[in-house]
Amino acid sequence: MPEEEYQLIVIGGGAAGFFAAITAAEAGLNKILILEKTAEVLSKVRISGGGRCNVTHDCYDPKELVQNYPRGEKNLIGPFHHFQPADTIAWFSEHGVTLKTEPDGRMFPTSDRSETIINCLTDAAHNQRITWRTRCTASEVKITPQGFQILNTLGHSYRSQKLLIATGGLRSKDAAQALIDLRQDHSPTVPSLFTFKIGDIRLHDLQGISVPHARIKIGSLQSEGPLLITHWGLSGPAILKASAWGARKLADCDYRFKIEVNWTGQHDTESLSTIFQTQRKTNGTRRVYKRSPLENITKRLWQRMCESSSISPESTWSTLTKDQSTRLIKELTCATFTVDGKSLNKDEFVTCGGVPLDDLHLKTMESKHLPGLYFAGEVLDIDGITGGFNFQAAWTTGHLAGTAIAKHSTRAPSKPS
Ligand SMILES: Cc1cc2nc3c(=O)[nH]c(=O)nc-3n(C[C@H](O)[C@H](O)[C@H](O)COP(=O)(O)OP(=O)(O)OC[C@H]3O[C@@H](n4cnc5c(N)ncnc54)[C@H](O)[C@@H]3O)c2cc1C
Incomplete structure (x- = not known):
């Protein structure tokens, strides 16, 4: 099989990976590939919130919002000024999904079904011609003069100028392998919640x-x-x-x-x-x-x-x-x-630890050490308490990364003469 070339490769077909890919595509980026190691993309969205998906929280002041993040707290104020729950609600509404608020502030799709969120994300990705491959584990990442080369467990090779790592909590060796290959520092993970x-x-x-x-x-x-x-x-x-x-x-x-x-x-x-x-x-x-x-x-x-x-x-x-x-x-x-x-807890489980936020430009989620490398979601040393805060972090970091990747990949529009 010949090597496949893309503008952006996303490792991890979860909430953060999909949201970043869709954001980049809607901002004009072409040729995006998402690699997912399991048989199904967005599998955590499916089981989230007891099958209802607690998408975000009814809290719109970034300073108040960050108080729900034991890891990430102050560093998230800036990112939340760019994309916060009000933007999440607007984004889903523009993509046909209305959210409702429960008395304790948790927000769910009005359908009360996580499937609604999965369909929304996969439809949006499909409309943007984003490709995704399931049962495709990124097992090796190399830096080459032509950009990033990603190999899967079958030895198939993919190449791209930009790479987004959105492999979720670093519980498995697969999730951490890209970080190890790229010598990206990450703090050891322990359970939270x-x-x-x-x-x-x-x-x-x-x-x-x-x-x-x-x-x-x-x-x-x-x-x-x-x-x-x-x-x-x-x-x-x-x-x-x-x-x-x-x-x-x-x-x-x-x-x-x-x-x-x-x-x-x-x-x-x-x-x-x-x-x-x-x-x-x-x-x-x-x-x-x-x-x-x-x-x-x-x-x-x-x-x-x-x-x-x-x-x-x-x-x-x-x-x-x-x-x-x-x-x-x-x-x-x-x-x-x-x-x-x-x-x-059967309803929720996230990890504490991951890629340190000090290693990133927090406006773009790009690595300070390796241009072209981006991170989003739970792979970062960010985690929230229950209530929709973990998905909000995935939407926010995914949106920032997707926007920056598109901006830095596409040529700036030339001024009309
Ligand atoms: C049972 C449960 C319920 C939850 N409910 C809620 C909730 O209601 N609200 C909320 O805010 N949060 C909830 N959470 C937390 C939330 O699901 C996570 O914070 C969120 O899914 C993180 O998104 P992510 O995209 O960063 O990671 P993930 O959703 O974990 O996605 C990462 C993906 O990367 C894939 N992957 C890993 N390594 C590789 C590799 N080498 N190659 C290819 N693919 C790879 C994984 O298979 C996975 O699909 C819940 C968590 C659990 C476990």
């Missing part, structure tokens, strides 16, 4: 119970939000956020650490003592075990806390001892659990 394994009797058989606003502490790491008890431990936004912000620290201790939980979110010892005193005065004969005086603590969770505080089902508010009261307040505001591992 995972849930905590806790084998504690206090959580036993309580799976499915949640509180709308808990506060958690892991040493100096703090997080808050909804908290969910699962079969294996704790999950929910408060935990996922902590796992993202503490990704490296938690990996360093092999996911074995102590976590402190305030199930009430806003209460402390003082405010709970006041509530308990009021109960003693107004409901002295009522059994403590029977009902929680706190709206957000469900009956089963409350009863488990009473049991852990040695409060018998017969104890009333007026017979509650000081010691029992202190223990119950402690269970509510700073219950300590031992985490002994992580479990991946």
Whole structure:
């Protein structure tokens, strides 16, 4: 098979690779090839957001937006000034897809189907005559006087002036190979967005119970939000956020650490003592075990806390001892659990680490060391918390790279004489 020549080759047929390729093509670039190692392009888009694809987030101030990125934070302010959620919404709308916002700010296609996003991207790529090859792993990248030469596992050779690496999180050797060949530095990756394994009797058989606003502490790491008890431990936004912000620290201790939980979110010892005193005065004969005086603590969770505080089902508010009261307040505001591992959240999983942003021109996503080489998406040392922030980073970096590649590849239009 003769060597194929393109203006741009994209390694990785995910969200970032497709978005960059379409952007470049719509800006006038011809002859674009996307290489995808698996049998299907955009496979993560398909499974994303529980099959609904959380495309972006209802947040339009770059300074506020970057606060959702444990890695990338300040460096993303500039890129978000160029392409942010409002641009994502407009782009999809121009390509026939309307997005809707959920009460927590997450945005999904109105169809509630990730297929809508896949069809939109593949149709746009098709309209722009972009070629993509599946089951085609880029296994070697060389720099030659004629540009980049990419070889696949079957030994087939492709050549291009511009190369975009969009291989996603660097979990496999395939995803990192191009970086190794091009001597591109990349920090080791560890998981972000995972849930905590806790084998504690206090959580036993309580799976499915949640509180709308808990506060958690892991040493100096703090997080808050909804908290969910699962079969294996704790999950929910408060935990996922902590796992993202503490990704490296938690990996360093092999996911074995102590976590402190305030199930009430806003209460402390003082405010709970006041509530308990009021109960003693107004409901002295009522059994403590029977009902929680706190709206957000469900009956089963409350009863488990009473049991852990040695409060018998017969104890009333007026017979509650000081010691029992202190223990119950402690269970509510700073219950300590031992985490002994992580479990991946079935809905979302990204990697922390990758190509350092200092190695790129952040307006173009081009390498500072190797002109013509660009990066986009999760291969970069950027990751967000749950809520559509990871795809937004893929759209933003893909758009910047695609725009710059087209601009630097096509001849500037000559002035009319
Ligand atoms: C289960 C799950 C659900 C998620 N849900 C959401 C969500 O709802 N919202 C959100 O914002 N984020 C979500 N994420 C995160 C989001 O999917 C990623 O951040 C995003 O897909 C990154 O896009 P990407 O194009 O950089 O990488 P990817 O989507 O990983 O694409 C990279 C592609 O490169 C290919 N590749 C790698 N190496 C090679 C090679 N050598 N040759 C050829 N091809 C190669 C891979 O096969 C892959 O298809 C979810 C992640 C998971 C795992």
